[in-house]
Structure formats: structure tokens, C-alpha cells
Amino acid sequence: MKVLASILFSLFVFINPNSTHPIESFKEDFNKSLKNTQIPEIAPGDVAVINVWATWCGPCIKEIPEMNEIVAEYKDKNVRFIAFSDETENVYETFLKKRKDFQFDYEMSFGNKAATTILKALDKSDYKGRAIPLHVLIDKNGEVAEVFIGASPMNIQKIKSFLEANASAE
Template sequence: MKRIFSMLMIVLCVITLVSCGGKNNYGKVNAKDGKEEYTSNGEENPVAGRSITEFKVKDINGNEVTEEIFKDKKITMINIWATFCGPCIEEIPYLQEIYAEKKDDGFNLVGIVSDGDSEENIEMANKILDKSKVEYTNILMGDSSLKDIVSQFGYVPVSIFVNSEGKIKGVFSAGAETKEEYLVKINNLLKEESKDEK
């Protein structure tokens, strides 16, 4: 019986790692127009350069959210996660820390609950977010244009970054990162957007 249980646990762990996506390494690939572009495990961001415009969705508390959420911030990090994903849940506490530390610097953080298509999963998402005392907005994509963006990635967590106009930057995170790794990206993007404003 113990042997069967052990085998089941190993299989479950492997499935979870494959489903969620793993740790990643980032490297500078090239410079276009003086701006650095990054890849994740050799991947380029499949949605870089696209714009997220005109959507109307609900957050997990039933409040309406539109593309206006990007408007007053230089950079918004969109963290795509799922309730079944261990690495997604593990990074939520320090994502909240990042949000609290950087929100007054022109930064915003928005979560997309990729499996928020049932009441059961929405309830689970709320429990996960409440446990970490999350203050940043978490939305359900429904049938909005966000669904097309999320569908370009076959794993979670994924984090993409958009400017105040909703344009998706080349820098992205395919898999969970450390707080420090996220802060390097965020600080560089905030500097880049500040230069573009001048």
C-alpha cells in the first residue's frame, strides 16, 4: 500500500511540474532600437508588441475591470496563474510584497486566474489570495480578448508586462521567479518607460 501511495505521489509531482512550468533562465538576446529583448529558456515572448485594448471583465469579487486599469501606471505586470499550480501559489506572497513596495513608483500588478471558469475554482482562488492578504486585482478573463493572450502560453505561471497604453513588452517571465529577479525586470521597465516619457 505504501509503495502504491509513493508511486502516486511521484506521478502527481511530475504532472504538477509539467503542467505548471518550471524554473527558467533568462538571457539577453539582442538589442533593438537600444532596448534589450529577453528570452525565457530560448523562447521569445509570443505576444510581445501586441496591445491589450478594450476588454471588460470581472475581478474575483464581481467588480468590473476594463483596459483603464493600465492607464495611470507606467508598467503593469500581468501574472497568469491557476489554482492547481504549486509554483503559482508559492510566489503570490512575494508578488504582494512587490506590489506594496512598487505601487507608488508607477507600477501595478494584475493577476489573471486562468482556471477561474467555475464557482469552485473562484472560491479556491479567493482562499489562496486571502491567505496571502493580496491587495492587487485578480481578474477572470471570461470570453474577453484576454483569453487570446493567455492561450498563447501552454503553462502557468507566466508574467507579461504592459505599458500605460496596454502594449505588451518583450520582457516576460515563463515560470515562477524570485522576488529579486522580478524586481530587476520591473525596475528596468520603469526606467525605460520614464525615458520614453521625456
């Protein structure tokens, strides 16, 4: 019931343009969606690269090896790499049985509808959160720096450029 209430609240606040309810910062709302999950909240000073993906999404799967290289490059530089899927962990486990070579080095969360609703609501493109992969870049202040969809060398470069400007070893 709490999850349903959280989803409805998120939909109302983020999608209702006539809402007079004060919108909290992305970081506060997003961290609320992480309560009682295996994903720790985004801490002050954390830079985050967030990905929404699915096992059935060919472009998502294709870009993951390059994204894993970025994770390795930015290890120990106060960057969080977090992946969300609307699918269940059981679907992911079944996928892994078929793709034994598959590896995704991001922190992973499955079935967190509250978090994915918040993330998809950030997509202001014509797709309005209906397309994946969806990338959300979060700066040190916990604010959304950029949101974009699709798997492409250009998007991988956007992630790298963002991290070059925002990641640190401190």
C-alpha cells in the same frame, strides 16, 4: 455570443500567421477584452505587470508573497498589477476557504477568456501559452516589454528590474 466572437477574433489575429487583417496594438486589443469587467482599461502612461495564474498551480501560489512585496514597494508609482485566471471566482472563493492565510494584492479577474487568450498568445516559448505562471510586462506606451513563464527568483528579479526602469511617481 460577444465573448465567443472576441475569442475567435483574438485567436485568428494573434495565432494566424497568414492573417492580412491589420493587428491593433496590444493595449487596444487587451483593453477591448476588459470592457464590461471589473478591471479598468490600461490608461495612457500606465505601466503594468500582468500575471496569469491558477489556484491549482503550486509555483503560482509560491511566488505570490514575493509579488505582493513588489506591489507594496511600487504603490503610488503608476504601476498596475493585474492577475488573470481562467478559473471562475467561485473556484477562487473555495480555494480561499481552504487557505485563509492566502492574499494576492493584484487586481484580479476570473474567467475572462478573451484576455487570457490574448496574454497566452504572447508566449513565444516552446510552451506557447500552455504554462503558468505567465508574466507580461507592459511599458508606458502600452506595448509588451517582456513575456516569460515560471516562478523563480530570476523572474521576480526581471519584474523588479523592469519596474526600476519604468515605474514613476508621476
